[in-house]
Amino acid sequence: MTNKKRLAYFISVLGVSSTLLWIGIFKFTPTEAAEIRPLVENHPAIGWLYRILSEQMVSDLIGMTEILVGLGLLLSLFYKKVGLYAGLASGIIFTTTLSFLFTTPEIWTTIDGIPTTDFFIYKDICFLGISLWIWAEADSA
DSSP: OOHHHHHHHHHHHHHHHHHHHHHHHTSHHHHHHHHHHHHHTOOTTTTTTTHSSOOHHHHHHHHHHHHHHHHHHHHHTTTTHHHHHHHHHHHHHHHHHHHHHEEEETTOOTTTTTOOOHHHHHHHHHHHHHHHHHHHHHOOO
16 A cells, blocks of 8 residues: 555544544433434334333443444554454444434435435445445455
């Protein structure tokens, strides 16, 4: 990998991992637990969690997952094989997050005839791409 590619890769990994760590920590607050509920409870793969766990416990579980994966991504900078698991796990996180665009009622609106949504979710398409890049780099090591 050239120095320019190595720098781009390093910045990309830091960006995704710091975002996961930051958002993961925020999941431990009651504010974020309440904010994610409409997204999570309408999702067919994870909505069932609210039947067995409290709102805060679901958020804590998601937050802990994000923190562990974020740490894994950081470790992948030093241990390439960790990137196989962390890249795949972050890919699953961001695929799930993107799927909220299709499972959450009334998430899409129209402004002046143009469909729009909450862009904090849509940006995860970039994070998904970087996650797959991390996974691919680790697989080639």
